[in-house]
Amino acid sequence: MRKHEMGRDRRQFLKTGVACLAGATFFPPVLQEEPSPKSQETKKERKIVTRTLGKTGLRLPVVSMGVMNSDNPNLVKAALDAGIVLLDTAHGYQRGRNEEMIGGIIKDYPRDSYVIATKVPGEPTDRKTGLFTEEAKAEPFLEKFEISLKRLGLEYVDILYLHSVVRREATLYEPYMTAMENLKKEGKVRFIGVSTHRNEPEVIQAAIDSKVYDVVLTAYNFKQPHVEEMKKAIAQAAKAGLGIVAMKTQAGVYWDRERQHQINMKAALKWALQDENVHTTIPGFTTFDQMELDLTVMEDLSLTPQEKKDLQLGMKTGMNGLYCHQCETCLSQCPEIFDIPAFMRSYMYAYGYKNLAAAKESLECMDMSEIPCELCDTCSVRCPAGFHVRQRILDIARIQNVPEDLLV
Ligand code: SF4
Ligand code: SF4
Numbered sequence: 001m002r003k004h005e006m007g008r009d010r011r012q013f014l015k016t017g018v019a020c021l022a023g024a025t026f027f028p029p030v031l032q033e034e035p036s037p038k039s040q041e042t043k044k045e046r047k048i049v050t051r052t053l054g055k056t057g058l059r060l061p062v063v064s065m066g067v068m069n070s071d072n073p074n075l076v077k078a079a080l081d082a083g084i085v086l087l088d089t090a091h092g093y094q095r096g097r098n099e100e101m102i103g104g105i106i107k108d109y110p111r112d113s114y115v116i117a118t119k120v121p122g123e124p125t126d127r128k129t130g131l132f133t134e135e136a137k138a139e140p141f142l143e144k145f146e147i148s149l150k151r152l153g154l155e156y157v158d159i160l161y162l163h164s165v166v167r168r169e170a171t172l173y174e175p176y177m178t179a180m181e182n183l184k185k186e187g188k189v190r191f192i193g194v195s196t197h198r199n200e201p202e203v204i205q206a207a208i209d210s211k212v213y214d215v216v217l218t219a220y221n222f223k224q225p226h227v228e229e230m231k232k233a234i235a236q237a238a239k240a241g242l243g244i245v246a247m248k249t250q251a252g253v254y255w256d257r258e259r260q261h262q263i264n265m266k267a268a269l270k271w272a273l274q275d276e277n278v279h280t281t282i283p284g285f286t287t288f289d290q291m292e293l294d295l296t297v298m299e300d301l302s303l304t305p306q307e308k309k310d311l312q313l314g315m316k317t318g319m320n321g322l323y324c325h326q327c328e329t330c331l332s333q334c335p336e337i338f339d340i341p342a343f344m345r346s347y348m349y350a351y352g353y354k355n356l357a358a359a360k361e362s363l364e365c366m367d368m369s370e371i372p373c374e375l376c377d378t379c380s381v382r383c384p385a386g387f388h389v390r391q392r393i394l395d396i397a398r399i400q401n402v403p404e405d406l407l408v
Contacts, residue, residue, distance in 0.1 A: 048083050048298045051279040054243030056191045056214050058115060058158070060086050062273050063298045066247060066282035067102060068093050069355045075288065076105050080114060082295055088217070088245070088282040090119035090163055091148045094357060099151035107153055116152060117217070117245075119163035119195050120144045122176050127339045127365060130166035130199070138179040149188065156188050159215055161195040171196075171206035181212060191215055197248060198326035198341060201226065201233040208240045220246040220278065222271040222311050223323050225384065231275060238277035246272045246281045252322030252352035255314040259351070263314070263321070265290070267307035269297045284353065320386040322352040330389060333381045336372035340381070340389060347396045360399050368400045 048061045064086035065079045071094060076087065087106075089098050099118060106114055120141055124133050145160065160180060165171050171194050183189040193215030196203040200218045207213040216237055224230055234244050249272040255261040265283070272278055285291045314321050324344030334340060342362060350359035371393065373379070379390035 046083055046295070046299055049301060051276070052243075053215065053245070053279045054238060055241035056159075056243050058191075058243070060115065060280045061298050062278075062280055062301065063269070063294050064088060064115075064245070064280045064282045066284040067098055068358060069284040069286045069353050071097065071101065072286070073101055073105050075286070075291065076102065078288065079285075079291055080105070080109065082291070083298065084295075085113075086115040086117060086158075086245075086280060086282070088117045088247075089152075090161075091144050092119075092121065092163070092361060095361075096147070096151055099148055103151050103153035111154075115158040116154065117159035117161065117193075117215075118148050118152070118157050119161040119217075120148065121163040122165075122170065122173060125170070125365075127342070128337060131169050132173050132176075136173065136175065138175040141176055142179055142183075145183065145188075156190060158190045159193055160189040160191075161193045161215070161217055163195050164198075165194045165196050165203050166198040168202050168206040171203050172210055177210065177212050191243070193217060193243070193245075195247075197345070199328070201229045204233040204237050207242060208237050213242065215243040215245060217245040217247055217282075219248040219326070220272050220275075221249050221251040221323065222268055223251040223314075223321060223325070225325055225327065231277075234275065234277045238279075244277055244279050246278045248323065249281050250283060252348045254352050255317070255319040255321050257322065257351045261313070261317075261319060264307055264310035266293050266297055267303060267310050269294060270301050270303050270307065271311060273297065273301045274303065286353075318386075322348040323385075324348060324387065325385055327384065329384055330381045334372075334389075335380065336376075338372060339366060340393065342366065343393045343396055344387065344389075346399070347392050350396060350399065356399060356402065359396065360402065360404075363396075363399070368397065371397045373397075 050059050050061050052059050061083055063084065065076065065084050066088045067076060070076060087102055089102055122132050122136050122141060124135055125131065126133055149157065160183065162176050162180065180189065180192040184192060191214035193213050194203060194207050195217035197219035204216050204218060207216050220230055238244055250265045250268045251263055253263055253265065255263060269281060269283055272281055283294045285294050324341055326341045328341060330340040331337060346359040346362045349355045349362060373390045373393045376390065381389040383389050
């Protein structure tokens with residue numbers, strides 16, 4: 001299939017609703033097309049399940065691509081060619097190389113045939129409270145965004161998230177909300193949102209209350225202990241018109257650090273999509289096999305009895321998995337009051353995703369010169385997920401000694 005034909009077919013996956021038509025001043029009208037039954041088929045004859053991303057009106061396949069763990073342009077191209085439309089990246093991924101890689105790929109595709117989401121963090125943040133400090137200003141945030149645009153080679157991104165928000169106050173931080181709204185008015189961003197993988201229900205509720213955000217990107221998986229609360233928050237957000245994108249759906253990928261027992265990734269992805277309020281997901285596949293597996297979910301979301309059983313596997317065998325619930329129960333139990341959940345997330349990136357660069361990056365804001373656990377004989381933390389917190393912290397803290405050039 002020639003490039004322009006491919007783009008034409010892919011464009012038909014996208015359509016806009018009423019809300020999006022209002023923004024047509026800035027953005028291509030092609031996204032208004034209704035997909036025809038014929039256009040639901042790719043060259044592999046896939047019947048792709050699509051959902052509308054809330055008030056954005058974007059019609060997206062239920063499986064998108066989180067590009068964070070991938071540095072393989074051929075994999076990203078294959079994903080686009082197979083029917084994936086939304087690519088999710090971030091300003092900080094691979095120190096900007098992730099956005100650059102995506103920019104190098106999408107220049108060969110029609111602008112209206114893909115959807116790009118990126119994320120820019122607000123800084124500085126008080127790591128203990130999760131709140132932005134007084135020094136957190138709009139200007140550096142906007143400068144980072146402009147760098148992201150350049151790396152991507154775009155005049156606008158489709159979705160810009162305020163990255164990794166953990167508190168209501170941070171979600172509603174006026175300088176960033178205003179800056180993002182202004183970017184929308186200037187036509188540099190189509191839709192704005194927040195991303196969260198900690199304290200998610202509070203952040204989601206704040207996003208609803210803001211009446212400013214269009215999309216929420218949230219951690220959501222079968223291992224979350226507060227899953228009922230999550231379902232409720234997501235349902236309320238969807239009812240309020242927010243688009244819901246689910247991440248961390250595969251809960252760290254492995255049940256064990258030794259990577260002997262893989263979570264049934266297909267089942268985990270289906271589990272998240274059983275919730276019809278989830279409009280799309282961004283699994284971070286890194287191989288062609290994994291991609292094919294995830295793509296099959298685009299066609300059939302129903303969980304088989306075996307898949308349901310597989311999701312229970314870890315619970316039965318006593319394996320705790322690599323996914324930290326980010327519940328913060330540990331914070332008040334540790335006399336040192338340092339950011340244990342950040343270490344646990346880093347641990348998951350290292351052992352679950354094998355993404356050592358991301359593991360190191362996620363700890364960069366920490367003062368790693370002194371790891372308090374080294375001086376602590378007995379760990380007082382009782383983690384409800386069953387993690388041996390001290391052991392995991394000491395294990396992952398070693399990453400600070402790995403030279404940068406070995407991580408790329
Ligand atoms: S380490 Fe345990 S207690 Fe701490 S945030 Fe993670 S799951 Fe919760
Ligand atoms: S071992 Fe580490 S996490 Fe546990 S109580 Fe001591 S300082 Fe806190």
